[in-house]
Amino acid sequence: MWCRKLRQGSRRANLDVAMSTYLDHAATTPMSDAARKAMIDELGNLGNASSLHASGRRARKVVEEAREAIAIALDATPGEIILTGSGTEANNLAIKGLYWKRVQEDPANNRIISSSIEHHAVMDPIQWLVDHEGAKVTWISVNERAQLNVDELIADIERDPKVALVSVMFANNEVGTLQPLARIIEVAHKHGIPVHTDAVQAFGKVPLSFKTLDIDAMTISGHKIGGPLGIGVLIVKKDLKLTPVLHGGGQERDIRSGTLDTPAIRALGVAASEAAQGMSERALRLHALRKDLTERVLSAVPEARANGDAATLPGIAHFTFPGAEGDALLLLLDAQGIESSTGSACSAGVPRPSHVLLAMGMSEVDARASLRFSLGFSSTSQDVDALVSVIGGVVERARKAGQVSKR
Numbered sequence: 001m002w003c004r005k006l007r008q009g010s011r012r013a014n015l016d017v018a019m020s021t022y023l024d025h026a027a028t029t030p031m032s033d034a035a036r037k038a039m040i041d042e043l044g045n046l047g048n049a050s051s052l053h054a055s056g057r058r059a060r061k062v063v064e065e066a067r068e069a070i071a072i073a074l075d076a077t078p079g080e081i082i083l084t085g086s087g088t089e090a091n092n093l094a095i096k097g098l099y100w101k102r103v104q105e106d107p108a109n110n111r112i113i114s115s116s117i118e119h120h121a122v123m124d125p126i127q128w129l130v131d132h133e134g135a136k137v138t139w140i141s142v143n144e145r146a147q148l149n150v151d152e153l154i155a156d157i158e159r160d161p162k163v164a165l166v167s168v169m170f171a172n173n174e175v176g177t178l179q180p181l182a183r184i185i186e187v188a189h190k191h192g193i194p195v196h197t198d199a200v201q202a203f204g205k206v207p208l209s210f211k212t213l214d215i216d217a218m219t220i221s222g223h224k225i226g227g228p229l230g231i232g233v234l235i236v237k238k239d240l241k242l243t244p245v246l247h248g249g250g251q252e253r254d255i256r257s258g259t260l261d262t263p264a265i266r267a268l269g270v271a272a273s274e275a276a277q278g279m280s281e282r283a284l285r286l287h288a289l290r291k292d293l294t295e296r297v298l299s300a301v302p303e304a305r306a307n308g309d310a311a312t313l314p315g316i317a318h319f320t321f322p323g324a325e326g327d328a329l330l331l332l333l334d335a336q337g338i339e340s341s342t343g344s345a346c347s348a349g350v351p352r353p354s355h356v357l358l359a360m361g362m363s364e365v366d367a368r369a370s371l372r373f374s375l376g377f378s379s380t381s382q383d384v385d386a387l388v389s390v391i392g393g394v395v396e397r398a399r400k401a402g403q404v405s406k407r
């Protein structure tokens with residue numbers, strides 16, 4: 001029932017968004033003023049960055065300046081930046097591109113190792129390779145705080161090192177837990193196995209250096225860092241070979257084809273610089289805001305539990321509210337102008353609990369009773385006040401609604 005209601009929306013008029021308390025920055029965060037200005041300005045300009053005439057050369061200059069800014073922000077070189085149409089596309093390119101290349105080099109290299117808490121933009125391309133290309137996958141388990149069991153990963157590599165790639169996210173998008181990537185990379189590299197990370201949630205929130213991490217491929221998305229929707233980056237080590245997923249004009253080092261979106265790329269360059277430069281200050285502020293939010297939500301709803309680990313993204317607060325359906329909570333909060341998220345997916349009209357929470361060992365009932373509040377650069381203490389002022393009553397109403405629907 002909640003699934004249908006969620007699709008239909010709550011009773012709050014859809015146009016009320018200006019009045020919203022937005023606590024869903026992990027889903028998408030507003031564009032920064034500077035990035036928006038850069039994009040609007042560039043939308044007025046003509047030019048395909050691959051054209052040889054003056055307009056094309058001008059567009060190319062814009063793209064290359066942005067590429068340089070993105071590279072500086074991520075401590076990579078401009079030649080390592082492959083511009084894509086989204087984080088999802090960058091993950092597909094890393095996973096399929098690496099898999100195909102490694103299997104071409106040695107057909108025995110058909111294993112993929114990943115974690116059981118990846119975003120669907122990683123899990124689904126891997127599962128596609130299993131279903132259609134003969135890949136074998138090991139999903140490494142996590143503990144109750146969503147930390148990857150590194151010993152299990154090491155044992156799996158040592159059992160059979162014929163592995164095409166390892167893909168483990170930098171930070172989880174639902175509960176925020178940071179993963180032990182340095183150790184994973186060290187072990188994989190000992191066996192000559194390339195490593196990819198989905199760093200979509202991490203960039204701009206925690207220190208991130210492509211060079212220091214010594215990773216082979218890393219995914220970034222524009223709309224999670226104050227840049228535009230519909231733009232992503234795969235950072236790829238210079239000597240790493242990938243089979244293209246998109247074929248055409250060969251624009252991005254022959255690895256990714258498609259006319260470059262100059263306005264979005266220029267805006268991404270601006271957003272990436274801001275994300276890197278303001279990181280420490282923003283992380284401190286968000287950390288304090290999240291601590292306040294967590295303490296006050298737990299005091300308003302004493303039976304609630306906070307999920308995740310101490311080593312976490314600064315802006316994600318995730319709770320289980322026993323006895324209440326997360327989707328009901330989401331709708332009731334939305335009706336009060338507060339926007340949040342459950343990790344559940346609606347399948348055939350039935351809400352399914354989040355695979356991340358189940359992998360953490362949560363029961364289906366508890367996983368369904370969970371909600372994420374995520375903060376971003378525009379979040380304020382008034383947002384926290386607004387949530388705290390209603391959460392107790394909302395949880396009570398959701399519990400009552402659940403009891404009525406069970407009768």
Ligand SMILES: Cc1ncc(COP(=O)(O)O)c(C=O)c1O
Binds near residue numbers: 027088
């Ligand atoms: C961890 C993670 N990876 C990948 C994606 C997909 O990125 P995009 O929306 O740019 O396709 C998201 C978006 O929610 C995400 O949170």
